[in-house]
Amino acid sequence: MASIAALGIGSGLDLNGLLNQLEAAERQRLQPISLQQKSFEARISAYGKLQSALTKFQDANSALNLTPTFKATKSTVSSDVLSVAAANNTPTGTFDVNVTSLARSYSIATQGVADSAAQIGTGAGNVSFTLANGTSHSIDLADGATSLEDMRAAINNAQTDVQASIVNDGSGTPYRLVLTSSNPGTESAISNLTFGGALAGNVSTDGATEMAASNAQMTVNGIAITSQSNVVEDAIQGVTLSLAQQGQAQVNITRDSESITKQVTDFVDSFNELQQLITDMTKYDTGSQVAGQLLGDSGVRTIESRLRSLLSETVNSQFTKLGDIGISRELGGKLKIDENALASAIENDLPMLQEFFAGSDAIEGFADKTKATLGNLLADEGPINSRIKGFESTLERLDDRYLREEQRIASTVEIYRKQFAQMDSMIASMNSTSAYLQQQFASLNAQLGQG
Structure with missing residues (x-):
């Protein structure tokens, strides 16, 4: 506003500074709106983090809802004669392999x-x-x-x-x-x-x-097998043998307890991350007097309530609840794993552990029930997306209100500027008239003095 810089030239007053002070006072009306904008932006961000944590928990739960998760296997081989890759649904067992010749190209x-x-x-x-x-x-x-x-x-x-x-x-x-x-x-x-x-x-x-071309020749537990390739599939069900040289090797296919344990641990860890996030977002720090972004938020209370109900779900199986497989809930809301109890379930009751999580034709498993709950929470019309949409709508209204208020402030400041310009011009005119009169009086006095 170049014209504002000229204010005060006629009157000698700091009208420019006064106008800036008035504008600053007027802009104080924007501060409450700005604080509300930041508050709703923080809530939208918090719900975005909550949505991500729920999605991660959903992914971990989905793994436990799959039968192959509990049929994970690992394979070992006793020599460099061949290497082994086993699918998850491979039956466990020990196999003696004798490679007598490798396949060769013509x-x-x-x-x-x-x-x-x-x-x-x-x-x-x-x-x-x-x-x-x-x-x-x-x-x-x-x-x-x-x-x-x-x-x-x-x-x-x-x-x-x-x-x-x-x-x-x-x-x-x-x-x-x-x-x-x-x-x-x-x-x-x-x-x-x-x-x-x-x-x-x-x-x-x-x-x-x-x-001349030749085929691979081998025996598995004494059974003769011929293969066109040195990569032999399903000579042992679910196992791929990659032949490297002639000789003998023992192949062991065992249940991969570590993989199954990790899937259950991932389920617990992702839930605990979600619970910690909710705790941080809804707490009030008395020392710093700082409240979490979602303290008192009704949507978070709905989510917490459904998660609590979820952990209490039972399954009509040998294992009926999480506690039966060594997963308990602590006072702060997080889950804790009894490693010995879980290891025992995997070692001795793996089919029942599978049925507890993944269910069967006649039984709805825990992971399936969890899937339904999380699906509802993360649905387009669920509590999370509904809250985010509500906050975004409110934020749009605040943005419009902020813009209108800025326009009103600009109009008010423009009125002040015009009034100051008029006053500046009037004082300048008065100063000019006063100077003229003083000059005339001085001239008159000089003439009278000469007479």
């Missing part, structure tokens, strides 16, 4: 040529091959693109069943095209290979380089 090389980049024959050519499983490929080579390098590129670009490479054997005609099945096993072997067009009679295979 390979054959052509007779050598002196220059791998030199064109072979005149005109176009083609390479055709068929695998033992019936898959066929025919690769055409244009005139002027019939060198070993051209053949290698064309074969590799055309398909993925056979890979071509060039080997230098160090002789006078050292360059050979080597064709190798991409996969091991007899079904992936090349059963027929022909060179046609310009290549016919100019390119031929070297029978001495042929390496």
Whole structure:
């Protein structure tokens, strides 16, 4: 406001400073609105954190609502002969594996040529091959693109069943095209290979380089097994064996108690994080006289009430409540795990622990009941989203009110500015008139004195 800076020139008064003080006094009316805005912004943020904590608890609960969680297994192998990967639903057991041969890919090389980049024959050519499983490929080579390098590129670009490479054997005609099945096993072997067009009679295979394909041979607990691949699936139900070398190994599939314990612990920990967050948001610190963002909030009381009811849910099973598996509630509202009791349930009553959490066809499990409660709390029309929407609506009204109040303040300050400008102009005019009169009186006095 450049015009305000000119105030006071006519009167000599600090009208600019006075106008700033009046504006500051007027803007005090914005402070209550601003405090309310910050309060509702803090509540929206607090509910966002609460929503995240509930979602984390929901995720931990969802894991306990899945049967595979309680069928987690771990596998060990006694030697480097093979490695093991076991699915969660794999039956436990010990298996003696004897690998007598590994699966191998078919390979054959052509007779050598002196220059791998030199064109072979005149005109176009083609390479055709068929695998033992019936898959066929025919690769055409244009005139002027019939060198070993051209053949290698064309074969590799055309398909993925056979890979071509060039080997230098160090002789006078050292360059050979080597064709190798991409996969091991007899079904992936090349059963027929022909060179046609310009290549016919100019390119031929070297029978001495042929390496026949073979299948993996092994026994599992004395049962003979043949595999086209060195990655053997379901020779043992739910287990993948990756064969590395010939030899013997013992495979042990055991229940993964640590994984199951962790899932239950995650459930308890996520609930405790949620409970601590609620406690922090609803407490009042008498020392600092600072209240939590959601102290006295009705939505939080609803959530707390439902969570308390949730922890009291019972299941019509051998384990009926959380306390039966070693989970109890402390005075502050958090959960505590009796590690020995939980370990005993996992070790001795795992099917019943599974039924308690995940339920069965006839029984609604604890995790299923928890799922329903958390689903309602986190629903679009649930207490959390309803409160957030309400706060956002109130905040929008406060923003509008703040804007209107700023406009009124600006109008009031503008009135003050005009009034000060008028006063400044009037005083300037009066000062000018006074100066003129003083000049005239001085002139008159001088004339009278001369007379």
